[in-house]
Amino acid sequence: xxxxxxxxxxxxxxxxxxxxxxxxxxxxxxxxxxxxxxxxxxxxxxxxxxxxxxxxxxxxxxxxxxxxxxxxxxxxxxxxxxxxxxxxxxxxxxxxxxxxxxxxxxxxxxxxxxxxxxxxxxxxxxxxxxxxxxxxxxxxxxxxxxxxxxxxxxxxxxxxxxxxxxxxxxxxxxxxxxxxxxxxxxxxxxxxxxxxxxxxxxxxxxxxxxxxxxxxxxxxxxxxxxxxxxxxxxxxxxxxxxxxxxxxxxxxxxxxxxxxxxxxxxxxxxxxxxxxxxxxxxxxxxxxxxxxxxxxxxxxxxxxxxxxxxxxxxxxxxxxxxxxxxxxxxxxxxxxxxxxxxxxxxxxxxxxxxxxxxxxxxxxxxxxxxxxxxxxxxxxxxxxxxxxxxxxxxxxxxxxxxxxxxxxxxxxxxxxxxxxxxxxxxxxxxxxxxxxxxxxxxxxxxxxxxxxxxxxxxxxxxxxxxxxxxxxxxxxxxxxxxxxxxxxxxx
Numbered sequence: 001x002x003x004x005x006x007x008x009x010x011x012x013x014x015x016x017x018x019x020x021x022x023x024x025x026x027x028x029x030x031x032x033x034x035x036x037x038x039x040x041x042x043x044x045x046x047x048x049x050x051x052x053x054x055x056x057x058x059x060x061x062x063x064x065x066x067x068x069x070x071x072x073x074x075x076x077x078x079x080x081x082x083x084x085x086x087x088x089x090x091x092x093x094x095x096x097x098x099x100x101x102x103x104x105x106x107x108x109x110x111x112x113x114x115x116x117x118x119x120x121x122x123x124x125x126x127x128x129x130x131x132x133x134x135x136x137x138x139x140x141x142x143x144x145x146x147x148x149x150x151x152x153x154x155x156x157x158x159x160x161x162x163x164x165x166x167x168x169x170x171x172x173x174x175x176x177x178x179x180x181x182x183x184x185x186x187x188x189x190x191x192x193x194x195x196x197x198x199x200x201x202x203x204x205x206x207x208x209x210x211x212x213x214x215x216x217x218x219x220x221x222x223x224x225x226x227x228x229x230x231x232x233x234x235x236x237x238x239x240x241x242x243x244x245x246x247x248x249x250x251x252x253x254x255x256x257x258x259x260x261x262x263x264x265x266x267x268x269x270x271x272x273x274x275x276x277x278x279x280x281x282x283x284x285x286x287x288x289x290x291x292x293x294x295x296x297x298x299x300x301x302x303x304x305x306x307x308x309x310x311x312x313x314x315x316x317x318x319x320x321x322x323x324x325x326x327x328x329x330x331x332x333x334x335x336x337x338x339x340x341x342x343x344x345x346x347x348x349x350x351x352x353x354x355x356x357x358x359x360x361x362x363x364x365x366x367x368x369x370x371x372x373x374x375x376x377x378x379x380x381x382x383x384x385x386x387x388x389x390x391x392x393x394x395x396x397x398x399x400x401x402x403x404x405x406x407x408x409x410x411x412x413x414x415x416x417x418x419x420x421x422x423x424x425x426x427x428x429x430x431x432x433x434x435x436x437x438x439x440x441x442x443x444x445x446x447x448x449x450x451x452x453x454x455x456x457x458x459x460x461x462x463x464x465x466x467x468x469x470x471x472x473x474x475x476x477x478x479x480x481x482x483x484x485x486x487x488x489x490x491x
Contacts, residue, residue: 008119008129010032010035010131010132011027011032011034011036012035012036012129012135013037013134013135014038014135014137014138014348015038015137015142016037016045017045017046017047017142018046018137018139018398019139019386020046020137021037021092021098022067022137022385022402022405023135024098024101024102025070025093025096025098026409027409028096028098035101036131038103038108038122039102040106040108041104041105043086043104044086044090045086045089046139046142047139047142048085048086048089049086050164051162051163051165051184052083052167053162053163053165053184054191054192055190056082056184056188057082057187057214058079058082059079059291059293059294060395060396061239062075062077062084063232063236063239064236064239064395064396064398064399065085066088068236068402069402070095072088073222073225073226073229073232074222074226075222076216077215078213078214078216078217103126105125105126106125107124108348109124109351110122110352111134111136111353112353113353113381113382115355117130118422119131119381120133120382132381133423134383135382135385136383137384137385137386140343140386140391141341142346143341144162144163144164144337144339145342146337146339147314147339150315150317151316151317151319152317154317155335156319156320156333157334157335158334159337160335161336161337161339162184162185162188162336163184169334171196172195173196173197174196174333174334175196175197175198175331175332176199177199177200177202178200178202178336179202179335179337179338180202180337180339181202181206181207182290182291182293182339182340183291183293184338184340185338186209186293186295186298188338190295190297190298190301193301193306194304196306197306198306198308198332200308200310200332201307201308201310202314202322202324203309203311203312204313205451206283207283207292207293208288209264209295210264210267210293210295211263211294211296212294214296240395243395243396244469244470244471247469249288249445250288250393250444250445250446251443251444251467251468252443254443254449257286257288260287260292264287267299268282271303272299280311281299281309284450285450286451287445288393288449289446289449290451290453291453308330310326310330313325341454343454343455343464344366344455344456344458344463345361345366345457348360349368352382354378354380355380355424356378360376363376365459366457366459368387368388368457368463369389369463370384370388370389370430371429371430372407372476373387373390373404373466374387374404374407374477375423376425377424377426377430378424380422380423380424381424383408385404385405386404387404388463388464389434389464389467390466392470393445393455396470399470399474400466403470403474403478407479411480413480414480414482414487415487418482419489420489421489423486424486425485425486426484426486438461440467441465441467444462444465444467446462446465446467
C-alpha cells in the first residue's frame with residue numbers, strides 16, 4: 001500500500017472559539033466551503049468551553065459580547081454567564097452550517113510552511129492536514145498558567161486550575177487554598193466560600209473592584225428585542241460608546257481615572273469595615289493598569305470568618321499544605337490556581353514554523369509582534385485573530401475580531417482577484433507599524449500605571465493591548481492594503 005495522502009483544504013482554521021467560528025462563518029458567507037476547523041476540545045466555545053468554574057461570567061455586557069451579524073435577543077442577564085455564551089456560539093455555528101467543518105478532539109502538534117509546495121503542513125492528533133492558507137484563532141485565554149512552585153508535586157491533596165475546574169471534587173467541608181485574586185478568583189471565590197470549611201486566599205497584588213451593575217434581563221425586554229431588533233442594536237451602540245468613553249483616560253490622561261478610583265474606594269469602604277484590612281486590599285497602582293473587575297460579593301466573601309488572606313505569593317507547597325512569605329504552613333486538602341493564562345508567551349507560537357524554518361517564538365524572542373495584529377513577515381498565507389496588540393482593557397474583544405475578519409476576508413478576495421498564491425507582509429511594513437504602535441504606549445495607564453500585569457511581556461514591552469479607540473482599529477482595518485505585502489502568483 002502506498003503512503004496515505006494528507007487531507008488537503010483551501011483554508012485551515014485553528015480554534016473554534018469566537019475567532020475561529022467567526023472566520024468559518026465569514027468564509028462560508030463568501031462562498032468558500034473548502035475549509036476545516038481544527039479544535040482540540042470536544043465542543044464549540046474556546047475559552048467559554050474550557051472555563052466552567054463556579055460563577056464564570058463575562059465582564060463585558062451581553063449585548064456587546066456577541067457577533068454584530070448574529071444578535072441574541074434571548075440573553076437572560078446583562079452580563080452573560082459562561083454556559084449561555086458557550087450555547088450562543090454553538091447555536092450560531094449550527095445555524096450557519098459550520099459544524100460539519102469542525103474536527104473536534106483534534107489537537108495541533110505543529111504547523112510548518114512548505115516553501116517548495118507553497119502550502120502549510122499541519123500535524124494533528126487526527127493525522128496530517130495541508131492547507132493553502134491558515135487562519136489561527138487560538139485565543140489569548142486558552143492555555144492555563146500554573147506557576148512553578150517548590151514542592152507542588154509532593155502535595156497529597158487535589159490540585160487544579162480554574163480553567164480546568166474539577167467538578168468531581170466536592171468542596172463542601174474542604175480546606176481550600178486559592179492562589180490569585182484576578183478575574184476568575186473574583187468570580188469563583190464568592191461561590192465556594194460558603195461551602196468550604198476554610199479558605200486560604202493568596203493575594204500578591206490586590207485588584208481594583210467596582211460595583212457590578214449586573215441584573216436579569218426581563219421577559220418583556222427579551223420580547224421587545226425579538227420583535228424590534230433595532231432596539232437591541234440601539235442598546236448595543238449605547239454600551240459600545242460608553243465603553244469607548246474610557247479611552248481618553250486610559251490612553252492619554254491616566255490622571256482622569258481618579259473619578260473611577262473614587263467609586264472603587266467608596267465600594268471597598270462600604271464593604272470592608274476593618275481599616276487595616278481595607279488598606280491591604282486597596283491597590284497602590286493607577287486604576288486601569290490591570291483589568292478593572294466588577295463584583296458586589298468579592299469583599300463580603302473574603303472578609304468572612306472562614307477566610308484567611310495571605311498577603312504575598314505562594315512560596316512553597318508541602319504534602320499537607322501551602323506556605324506563604326511569612327513561612328507559616330496552612331494545612332489544606334485542595335489547591336486551586338487562579339493564575340491566569342499564557343498570553344504573551346502563547347504556546348502556539350512554539351508550534352508554527354515559517355519560511356525560514358524558525359518558529360514564531362524563536363523570532364519573537366519573548367515579545368510578540370505582527371502587522372495589524374494579523375500577519376507576520378516570514379509566515380506566508382497565515383492570518384492571526386486576536387494577535388499581538390489587539391487585546392483590550394475596556395471594550396469587547398468580539399468587536400476587534402470582527403474588524404480583523406473584515407481585513408482577512410478582503411485579503412483573500414484581493415489574492416483571488418490578482419491570482420496570488422502567496423500573501424506575505426513586508427518586513428519593513430511590520431517594523432514601521434510596531435514602532436508607531438509602541439511609541440504610543442509609554443503614556444498609557446497600562447505602561448505608566450505602576451503595576452505588573454499580563455499585558456507586559458518578559459522584555460517589558462506591552463505586546464497585548466491596542467492603545468486607542470476600537471473604532472479607529474475598525475476604520476484602519478476595513479480594507480486590505482496590498483502595497484504593504486508581497487503577493488506572488490507562482491510557486
